Structures are given as C-alpha cells and as structure tokens.
Amino acid sequence: MPPDSPSPDSSESSDSVVPLDPSDASSPESSASASRLERLRRVAFEAVLVAGGVVLFLVMLYEMHTPPPENGFLSPALVGLAGVVLLWPLRGHKAVRALLLSGGLLLLLWTLDKVSRVLVPFAAVYLLAYLLNPLVERLRERYQVPRWLPSLVVTSLVVGVFVLFILILAPNIANQAQALSDRVLGTVQTLRAWLEASTVLDALEGAGLLQKQEVIAQLQALIKEQAGRLPSAAENLVASLGSFLGVVTLLALVPVILFYTLKDYPTVQSGLVDLxxxxxxxxxxxxxxxxxxxxxxxxxxxxxxxxxxxxxxxxxxxxxxxxxxxxxxxxxxxxxxxxxxxxxxxxxxxxxxxxxxxxxxxxxxxxxxxxxxxxxxxxxxxxxxxxxxxxxxxxxxxxxxxxxxxxxxxxxxxxxxxxxxxxxxxxxxxxxxxxxxxxxxx
Known part of the structure; x- marks a missing residue:
C-alpha cells in the first residue's frame, strides 16, 4: 500500500472529528452569568417590595395619626391590606415577618380604638356575666333545670335592679349634685373674703413667693369651673355614648347580650381562653x-x-x-x-x-x-x-x-x-x- 494513501481507520477517525463552535467553549461562563443576573434581578425585585412595604407602613402610621377627610378613600385598614398583599410573597424573611407583625399589631390596636364604643358594652356585659356565673351555676345544680332558665332569672333581676336605680336613686343623685353646685358657687364670695383677710397669704406675698390677688382670682375661677361641671357630668356621660337613639338601642341590647352570655358562658369562656x-x-x-x-x-x-x-x-x-x-x-x-x-x-x-x-x-x-x-x-x-x-x-x-x-x-x-x-x-x-x-x- 502506498504510503500516501489513507487507511480506512484514519479516514473514519478524520470524518468523525467535528469542529467545535466557539460559543460552546464559553457556555459554562454564560450560564453562570445568566444565573448571577437572574439572582440580581430577584434581589432587586425583593428590595423594591420591601421598600414599598416600608412606605405603606409609614403611610398607615400617618393615616392613623391624621383625622381622615370627609370624602377620603384611604384608611389604615386599606393601606395595611395593601401592605400585606405586597409583602406576603416575602413572608419567609425575618425582617418582613417583623414588619408584618408590627403593622398588624398597630392595626389591631387602631381597630380596637375605633370600635371601642361597640366593644365596651360587650366587655362590661362579659365582666358582669363572669361575676354572676357562679350564681347561675348554683341555681342550675340546685334545681336541676336547663341553664337558660337561671340565666333568664338572673338577667331579669339585674334589669330590675337597674330600673329601680334609675327610678329611685338617679333623681336624688341629680338633685343633690345640682344643690351641691349651687352651694359651692354661693360660697365662692365667702371664700374670697376669708382668703383676703388671711394673714398667711399676706406673709407669703411679703416674702415675694406669690401674688395674693392673683392666687385668689385663680382659685375662685377654678372653684367656679369645677362646680359648674358637677351637674352636667351625667349629661356629658350620656352625650359621649352617642345619640338618644343609640343610647336606647344600647340599653335594649344589653339585657339580650347578658342573657346569651350567661346562657352560653362556658362556651364563650373556652373560646376566649383559646385566644x-x-x-x-x-x-x-x-x-x-x-x-x-x-x-x-x-x-x-x-x-x-x-x-x-x-x-x-x-x-x-x-x-x-x-x-x-x-x-x-x-x-x-x-x-x-x-x-x-x-x-x-x-x-x-x-x-x-x-x-x-x-x-x-x-x-x-x-x-x-x-x-x-x-x-x-x-x-x-x-x-x-x-x-x-x-x-x-x-x-x-x-x-x-x-x-x-x-x-x-x-x-x-x-x-x-x-x-x-x-x-x-x-x-x-x-x-x-x-x-x-x-x-x-x-
């Protein structure tokens, strides 16, 4: 065989050699670069979400502190909900969980403050039911009756005592408060004359510690102000509860709430304890x-x-x-x-x-x-x-x-x-x- 003729093996091996693409040589580096770029994008996206959550947290604080306008749309509850939606995908991070927890706690306290007028009657009734529950239990065990019957009896007794207080004691309390206010206002001039004749104030004024007439005037104004508030204390209390219709509705609902709370007190107590x-x-x-x-x-x-x-x-x-x-x-x-x-x-x-x-x-x-x-x-x-x-x-x-x-x-x-x-x-x-x-x- 001539030396220049190629062998079959060499021809097959030469045919099997495929030239490499230059781009294939750098494929590991390209993959690493793409992975790094994707990671940077993800970090940047998470940073934007966290920044948006912080901004919404600050906006929620501002909405809590500033009285809302009459036709305003934003409220702390809506801002808080938007913050939860924004940060929920990142809840696995400790910082995000802390932000969600603090915002939720502030929002809960704000909500309790806003609905306090609704919660106060329920809290007062629950406290009353807590105090009266042993009496209901004793009546139920002694007479072997369903729990609703002693609950109804105890509720009726509480309502009766409250009505007697309103009809008998409340007018006397109001009359004595008005009389006390009138008597205090009537003695203001006597008190002023007694203070002006007092040598103690003269001695303190001579020592340069006070101005006698200024002290007398301030004390007289303070007594008049406090005495004038006395007869209107009950009116202010009623006014703080809301309108007349709201007061009537509240007084009508309290016996119903008390009855159902006493009737289902074990269940209510168990539910509260589980919280x-x-x-x-x-x-x-x-x-x-x-x-x-x-x-x-x-x-x-x-x-x-x-x-x-x-x-x-x-x-x-x-x-x-x-x-x-x-x-x-x-x-x-x-x-x-x-x-x-x-x-x-x-x-x-x-x-x-x-x-x-x-x-x-x-x-x-x-x-x-x-x-x-x-x-x-x-x-x-x-x-x-x-x-x-x-x-x-x-x-x-x-x-x-x-x-x-x-x-x-x-x-x-x-x-x-x-x-x-x-x-x-x-x-x-x-x-x-x-x-x-x-x-x-x-």
Whole structure:
C-alpha cells in the first residue's frame, strides 16, 4: 500500500472529528452569568417590595395619626391590606415577618380604638356575666333545670335592679349634685373674703413667693369651673355614648347580650381562653388568674355595696349635707385599695366643712374611719378570704402606673390586672431565656 494513501481507520477517525463552535467553549461562563443576573434581578425585585412595604407602613402610621377627610378613600385598614398583599410573597424573611407583625399589631390596636364604643358594652356585659356565673351555676345544680332558665332569672333581676336605680336613686343623685353646685358657687364670695383677710397669704406675698390677688382670682375661677361641671357630668356621660337613639338601642341590647352570655358562658369562656398563648402547652395560668380576678371583683363589689349603704345611712341619720353623694363616692372609691378610702375621707370632710360646720366634718371623718375599720377587721377577712399575692409597694406602684395611663378606669383595674400579669409571668418564667452571648463581638 502506498504510503500516501489513507487507511480506512484514519479516514473514519478524520470524518468523525467535528469542529467545535466557539460559543460552546464559553457556555459554562454564560450560564453562570445568566444565573448571577437572574439572582440580581430577584434581589432587586425583593428590595423594591420591601421598600414599598416600608412606605405603606409609614403611610398607615400617618393615616392613623391624621383625622381622615370627609370624602377620603384611604384608611389604615386599606393601606395595611395593601401592605400585606405586597409583602406576603416575602413572608419567609425575618425582617418582613417583623414588619408584618408590627403593622398588624398597630392595626389591631387602631381597630380596637375605633370600635371601642361597640366593644365596651360587650366587655362590661362579659365582666358582669363572669361575676354572676357562679350564681347561675348554683341555681342550675340546685334545681336541676336547663341553664337558660337561671340565666333568664338572673338577667331579669339585674334589669330590675337597674330600673329601680334609675327610678329611685338617679333623681336624688341629680338633685343633690345640682344643690351641691349651687352651694359651692354661693360660697365662692365667702371664700374670697376669708382668703383676703388671711394673714398667711399676706406673709407669703411679703416674702415675694406669690401674688395674693392673683392666687385668689385663680382659685375662685377654678372653684367656679369645677362646680359648674358637677351637674352636667351625667349629661356629658350620656352625650359621649352617642345619640338618644343609640343610647336606647344600647340599653335594649344589653339585657339580650347578658342573657346569651350567661346562657352560653362556658362556651364563650373556652373560646376566649383559646385566644391566649400556652405555657408548656397548658393554660393553667389563665385559670389561676381568672380565679384571682373573679374573687377580687366579687368581693370588692360586695364590700363597696355594704360601704355605700353604711355610709349613706349613717350620714343621713346625722343630717350631713349631700349624704347620698358622699356614700356613693365611698362605695365607688372603695374599689381602689388603700387610696380610695383616703380620697373619700378628704373630699367628704371638705364638703362637710365648707357647707356645714366643724362638727359635721368630724362626724364625716368618724363615719368613714369606722367604715374603714369595719372593712379591715370584718368584711375583708371574711369576704376576701384569700391573698392576691402582691406586695403593698407593688400595689401602690400599679395604682400609680395604671392611673397615669388610663385615669380612673386604670385605678379600678390596677390590682387585678397586676395580678394577671404576675401570674402570666410566673407561668412563662421557665420558658423565657435571655442569652446575650450570641450578640457578643465576633
């Protein structure tokens, strides 16, 4: 075979060789570049969504703070919904979850504030049903009747007591409030003359600490302003509830709500308990806190009713002016431990001193002191036969904090709410850990 002739094997191998496309040589690099570009696009898209969510969060805060116009379309609820739709695909990120959680919490608080007029009657009725539930249970077990029957009886008793209060006590309270306002306004000039003749103010003015006439004028204006508010307090309360039709509708619905709440109280209570988080998979802390609050409120209400009756009757027998107002004030402020009795004593003594005499002021102080001793020695040990488990300093601190945040309502709920918080803290204490080592310097 001539040397120049190709062999069959070599010809086949030469035919099988296919030249490579230059673009194929760089295909791994192109794939990596495309993947990197896609990743950048995805990151940029997520960044735009997060930025839009932050903007909507700020807009929602602005809408919450600024009163909406009459024909405005935007509202915090709509802005919050748009934020949820925008951020929901990125809910796997911790920052996005934190933004959704904080926005949802603020939106929930804003909604509760807006519907507070609707929620307050339901909350008050539930509290009343909570206090009356043991009576319903006792009647049901004793007479072996369906639960709806004792619920109807208890609801009828509550409505009857309320109607009697409106027909009998409310006119007397209004008359005494009006008379007290007139008497206070009538004594303003006498008080001014007494202050002008006082040597104490002269001595303070001579020392350069105050201006006598300016102090007298400010004190006189303050007394007139406060006295003028007294007879209109009930009218302002009714006006705050809304229109007359709204008040009538509310009064008509309360008995119905109370009946159904008492009738289905176990189911309602179970549903509310399920809304709270668990500690170690259990909710025993809610049972303990509920027991504390229930006994506290039942006992305090019973003691307040006894205090109102005792103080009012004794002051009426001693012919003390405005005996009913002082008695009601003693019963209401009795719900505020440690501070309420002191406030009642000071206010009652001032009313008796200004509008009566020294003798009447001493009688008021003696009656209130006797009632306080009766509560501490007889009523509280026998009616509130338990320990809330709070130190006196913690009670005073809770009263100041809740009073500052919520006013008079905060003073009324300070002790039970503090007991609930402490009970919940004790339940979660073993579950809570704080490890700061992971936040150390790298």
């Amino acid at each position: 709270f988080p668990t500690a170690g998979g259990r909710r025993d802390y809610l049972v303990e806190a509920g027991s504390i609050v229930g006994r506290y409120f039942r006992g305090q209400l019973l003691i307040s009713i006894i205090a109102t009756i005792n103080v009012s009757v004794l002051l009426f027998l001693f012919d003390i002016p405005f005996w009913l107002l002082i008695g009601l004030l003693a019963g209401l402020l009795n719900l505020i431990p440690q501070i309420g009795a002191l406030i009642t004593m000071v206010v009652g003594a001032l009313v008796a001193l200004i509008l009566g005499s020294w003798v009447k002021a001493v009688i008021v102080i003696a009656v209130l002191l006797g009632e306080s001793l009766l509560e501490q020695s007889v009523l509280t040990p026998n009616i509130l036969s338990y320990q809330v488990g709070l130190h006196p300093l913690l009670v005073l601190f809770s009263l100041l904090v809740f009073g500052t945040l919520l006013g008079v309502f905060g003073l009324l709920i300070a002790v039970p709410m503090t007991a609930i918080l402490m009970t919940g803290y004790r339940a979660f204490r073993e579950e809570l850990t704080l490890d700061l080592s992971e936040y150390g310097a790298p």
